[in-house]
Amino acid sequence: MLNFDSVAMRYADGTRALDGVSLQVPAGQFCVVLGSSGAGKSTLLRMANGLVKPTQGAVQVEGVQIAAASLARIRPRIGMIHQQFNLVLRSTVAANVLAGALPAMPTWRALLGLFSDAQRSKACALIESVGLQEQHLLRRVSELSGGQQQRVGIARAFMLDPPLVLADEPVASLDPQTSHDVLSLLRGQARERGTTVLCSLHQIELACEFADRIVALRQGAVVFDGAPEAFEPKV
Ligand code: ADP
Ligand code: ADP
Secondary structure (H helix, E strand, C coil), rough: EEEEEEEEEEEECEEEEEEEEEEEEECCCEEEEEECCCCHHHHHHHHHHCCCCCCEEEEEEEEEECCHHHHHHHHHHHHEEECCCCCCCEEEEEHHHHHHHHHHHHHHHHHHCCCCCCHHHHHHHHHHCCCHHHCCCEEEEECCHHHHHHHHHHHHHCCCCCCEEEEEECCCCCHHHHHHHHHHHHHHHHHCCCCCEEEEEEEEEHHHHHHEEEEEEEEEEEEEEEEEHHHCCCC
16 A cells, blocks of 8 residues: 655755665554654655655555656545644634545635535534534634644545545644544544554554554664564663
8 A cells, every 4th residue: 555665865964864664554554653753754754645755765655656747646645644733723624624625626626615515515524523513613723622623634634535644643742631532533534444544653652552553763764563562662
């Protein structure tokens, strides 16, 4: 489903963020990339949707190599969930979730915000499925709690039924209980749809609880790749 083939990343200032990482994520897997700050998690996730171009190696999504020419085809197939939610705070919950459909719409429809009835129903259904109620639909996102905002982020990510979701530290700005609830929700939504998820985390306990597979990164290299039961943190 997602294949990193000996990718390396050296930023313009000389920082080596990743060094020869190979990773194949099969369809339907909830794969957690675990590592402390600076380990290379974001760089890896950003390579999977073409935001970072590897200085060596290649990345394929559903067998299609990521390149400038294939991005328009690949992007609508990938849902994104961010640490800081990346929602439009002044807009409503409904508008933010509908925005998840934009990558697949003709530019003029997208610019005019012309969503179909089917898209609107879908957004409502998703909002309900992430545990928000009808009263939240027209609420501004800025009035919601962090946990609720990330629920909106998850609903938006699933708007196009993407086969792949990338979640970059989705719970890093939430308290422990909310982190637990949000990861539970994300995993549940993914299981229900058979979605492949690549999710970065820095908390070992959360990784062990929610991952089908843990890939631990340290200074840009894979130091563990296996089932959570086999993971033994080394200090
Ligand atoms: P820190 O520097 O904060 O201790 P590291 O960057 O060393 O964190 O490690 C990142 C993650 O990878 C941590 O969750 C750590 O437990 C795990 N890890 C580090 N080294 C190994 C190893 N040799 N085998 C398995 N897991 C490891
Ligand atoms: P993580 O997500 O695990 O915190 P990152 O992928 O963000 O790790 O960063 C890996 C390394 O690359 C770090 O040393 C970071 O400082 C560096 N880095 C990330 N982005 C850039 C950039 N745009 N320019 C230079 N260095 C960067």
